[in-house]
Amino acid sequence: MDLIRLKNVSKQYKNGVTAIYDLTLSIKKGSFVFVIGGSGSGKSTFIKMLYREEKPTSGEIYVGGVNVAKLRNKKVYKLRRKLGIVFQDYRLLPKLTVYENVAFTMEALGARRDETRKKVLRALELVGLKHKIHNYPDQLSGGEQQRVAIARAIVNEPRLLLCDEPTGNLDPDMSMEIMQVLDEINKTCGTTVIMATHDKEIVNRMKKEVIVLKDGRLIKHEEQGGYEE
Amino acid sequence: MKGFRMLGRSIRDAFKSVFRNFSLSLASISCITITLLIVAISILISFNVQNFTKEMEKDLTIVVFLNNDTTEEQVRNVQEQLRELDNVDSITYQNKDSIKEQMQQESDIFNEVMSTWGDEDNPLKDTFQVKVKEVEEISATAEAIEKIEHVSVVRYGEGMVDNLIQAFETAQKVSYGMVIALVLVTVFLIINTIKLTIFSRKREISIMRLVGASNFTIKTPFIVEGMILGLLGSIIPVLALCFGYVALYNHFDGYLYSQLIQLIPPEPFIYMVSGIVVVIGMLVGMIGSSSAVRKYLKV
Numbered sequence: 001m002d003l004i005r006l007k008n009v010s011k012q013y014k015n016g017v018t019a020i021y022d023l024t025l026s027i028k029k030g031s032f033v034f035v036i037g038g039s040g041s042g043k044s045t046f047i048k049m050l051y052r053e054e055k056p057t058s059g060e061i062y063v064g065g066v067n068v069a070k071l072r073n074k075k076v077y078k079l080r081r082k083l084g085i086v087f088q089d090y091r092l093l094p095k096l097t098v099y100e101n102v103a104f105t106m107e108a109l110g111a112r113r114d115e116t117r118k119k120v121l122r123a124l125e126l127v128g129l130k131h132k133i134h135n136y137p138d139q140l141s142g143g144e145q146q147r148v149a150i151a152r153a154i155v156n157e158p159r160l161l162l163c164d165e166p167t168g169n170l171d172p173d174m175s176m177e178i179m180q181v182l183d184e185i186n187k188t189c190g191t192t193v194i195m196a197t198h199d200k201e202i203v204n205r206m207k208k209e210v211i212v213l214k215d216g217r218l219i220k221h222e223e224q225g226g227y228e229e
Numbered sequence: 230m231k232g233f234r235m236l237g238r239s240i241r242d243a244f245k246s247v248f249r250n251f252s253l254s255l256a257s258i259s260c261i262t263i264t265l266l267i268v269a270i271s272i273l274i275s276f277n278v279q280n281f282t283k284e285m286e287k288d289l290t291i292v293v294f295l296n297n298d299t300t301e302e303q304v305r306n307v308q309e310q311l312r313e314l315d316n317v318d319s320i321t322y323q324n325k326d327s328i329k330e331q332m333q334q335e336s337d338i339f340n341e342v343m344s345t346w347g348d349e350d351n352p353l354k355d356t357f358q359v360k361v362k363e364v365e366e367i368s369a370t371a372e373a374i375e376k377i378e379h380v381s382v383v384r385y386g387e388g389m390v391d392n393l394i395q396a397f398e399t400a401q402k403v404s405y406g407m408v409i410a411l412v413l414v415t416v417f418l419i420i421n422t423i424k425l426t427i428f429s430r431k432r433e434i435s436i437m438r439l440v441g442a443s444n445f446t447i448k449t450p451f452i453v454e455g456m457i458l459g460l461l462g463s464i465i466p467v468l469a470l471c472f473g474y475v476a477l478y479n480h481f482d483g484y485l486y487s488q489l490i491q492l493i494p495p496e497p498f499i500y501m502v503s504g505i506v507v508v509i510g511m512l513v514g515m516i517g518s519s520s521a522v523r524k525y526l527k528v
Contacts, residue, residue, distance in 0.1 A: 077442060078441070080440065081441035091432075091435075093436065104436070104440065105441070107238065108441065109442065152440070
């Protein structure tokens with residue numbers, strides 16, 4: 001079954017730049033997909049449209065059966081609850097501890113305290129940071145911070161995990177650490193993972209489904225693809 | 230259950246924010262304080278004006294003097310005709326003998342002079358005291374009464390009454406206008422103050438949006454914060470109002486300048502006005518902060 005379906009999607013920003021041209025593709029439930037391409041290829045815009053940070057200029061985007069392109073501002077939160085998002089710059093709150101950062105999602109959704117605690121600890125265990133729950137983000141390494149961000153994204157058990165260059169700020173070792181965590185989540189929880197990246201090595205080593213964008217156009221979409229120029 | 234939990238969290242966050250950004254909060258609070266002080270004074274003035282114009286209207290009577298040679302039959306006739314007028318509320322008849330007695334009781338000098346008057350040569354006139362329904366139409370009613378047969382003179386304190394009522398109405402309108410203008414200015418100031426506190430929490434708001442917090446969840450702490458600011462801002466005005474008005478009332482013994490202008494007794498009047506002031510303060514805070522936060526809730 002398709003979790004995500006795009007039909008003739010185009011995106012033109014207000015300043016006249018066209019980021020996506022007539023994109024049509026679908027992504028299966030439970031898959032692990034790399035979205036690759038150089039700067040300005042439109043991969044970030046693609047991810048942003050999936051979580052409705054940006055609206056497409058034309059076309060339809062279905063995420064789990066909902067047409068995200070037509071979603072009203074007031075209803076966006078309902079979509080966001082069903083997916084997790086990880087960014088290149090982590091976006092953790094510096095004044096909260098690791099535990100509080102992850103619990104922040106649950107609190108924002110109004111979960112009960114004991115339920116919050118259970119889920120937060122499980123998420124932190126999954127990313128291997130259970131021993132650092134009382135630390136603050138600036139006491140952690142970049143890779144650890146990103147793992148906290150991943151824990152925050154998955155704590156609510158979303159069906160879809162979107163990652164916008166999660167390894168962009170990390171060295172190769174830490175990047176592989178993050179990739180293992182993401183792969184683990186994909187395999188054990190069945191979460192669909194979509195990850196935008198321009199890191200060739202990661203893509204070639206993971207041997208996953210690959211979507212290649214160039215100048216806003218879909219060039220290649222293949223299972224177990226690699227990244228070549 | 231979930232709603233209560235969210236509300237509790239909102240209130241906790243709001244209190245935290247008020248005290249964490251205390252200098253900013255203080256700016257809003259003092260702004261609300263000053264506004265509410267003036268609002269309270271305006272409310273006091275306009276309620277009192279309303280009260281004593283009404284009191285005065287109640288006391289206002291048309292005195293109808295009849296001709297000296299009017300027979301009892303004719304008096305009854307006049308009474309019938311008065312009753313038929315639209316604006317007439319009640320009529321009391323007083324013959325010249327009872328007027329004489331009343332005046333004799335009121336003053337020793339009158340008593341001296343009037344004691345020589347017999348029933349036949351009493352120069353006073355029989356009178357009707359007429360109360361009207363609508364004070365605004367009192368002059369028209371007086372004119373109509375004047376046209377009735379056997380009526381010699383009609384008096385209702387023209388001029389003075391009209392001017393007084395008009396002056397009070399103007400005072401009332403001005404105080405209403407001032408209250409509205411001040412409330413608007415305060416809302417504007419609060420919008421700006423809360424915008425600053427929100428700006429420092431922009432990152433937090435954007436993350437809340439990303440993880441799927443509804444607009445309601447994000448907005449509520451800020452609205453509660455505005456409410457708290459309004460509540461804190463209304464403390465001084467309420468105290469000033471309660472003690473100030475009681476002191477004023479006691480100092481003037483309930484009357485301003487003359488017996489004519491009667492003040493409203495402090496209890497329960499001040500409690501009602503305090504309630505109004507607090508509600509205005511909280512509403513102003515809430516409106517200000519909810520419009521300030523709206524900007525950050527668009528994607």
